[in-house]
Amino acid sequence: MCESKVKEILKRYSFRELSKINDFLILEIDDDNLEETINFVKSNDKEKQKNFDDILYSGDKYIGFFLEGNQYLIGSTENKGIIIDFIGEADTRLMLPIKDFIFMISHKKQVLNDIDAIRD
Numbered sequence: 001m002c003e004s005k006v007k008e009i010l011k012r013y014s015f016r017e018l019s020k021i022n023d024f025l026i027l028e029i030d031d032d033n034l035e036e037t038i039n040f041v042k043s044n045d046k047e048k049q050k051n052f053d054d055i056l057y058s059g060d061k062y063i064g065f066f067l068e069g070n071q072y073l074i075g076s077t078e079n080k081g082i083i084i085d086f087i088g089e090a091d092t093r094l095m096l097p098i099k100d101f102i103f104m105i106s107h108k109k110q111v112l113n114d115i116d117a118i119r120d
Contacts, residue, residue, distance in 0.1 A: 006110045009100050010118065020094055021104065022115045024083050028069040029105045038102055040067050041076035061086070076101075 010018060029037065040052055048056070048065040057066040057073050062084065066073035075082035081101025085092040096104075104111045 002107055002110055003114075005103070006107060006114050009103060010111070010114055012100070015119075017094055018115050018118060020083065020085060020092055021096075022112060022119075023085075024072050024094075025105065025108050025112055028072050028074065029108050034105060034108075037067065037074060037105060040074065041081050041098060041101060043076075 013021065036052075040048060043051065045065055052065075052067065055067055057068040062073060062075075064075055066075040066082075066084070071085060071087045073082075073084040073086055075084070076098060079098050080095045081098050083094045083096070083101075
């Protein structure tokens, strides 16, 4: 079930987007921050400011509330998860349906395996 759902989701994205998703998952998502990331993207702006103030992006280049990672900013709107590569390639930004975003970070290992298979 999980494997077929991962494949179904990954079909929606271009090779470039899959490369960014792969990079993002490797650099930013681990067991220590998975729950926190999911809670953040499910939160409204008021909750983000209150509950995540100590780890929010504090720069002035992007408007909104973003978790600041090693290379990526993580944000969300009502129905989209947002990933911004603020170091590489002219601030690459991906907007994913929030359900896809949460599913992919929750099933990181399978997603990475399937992306590797697609790239081979």
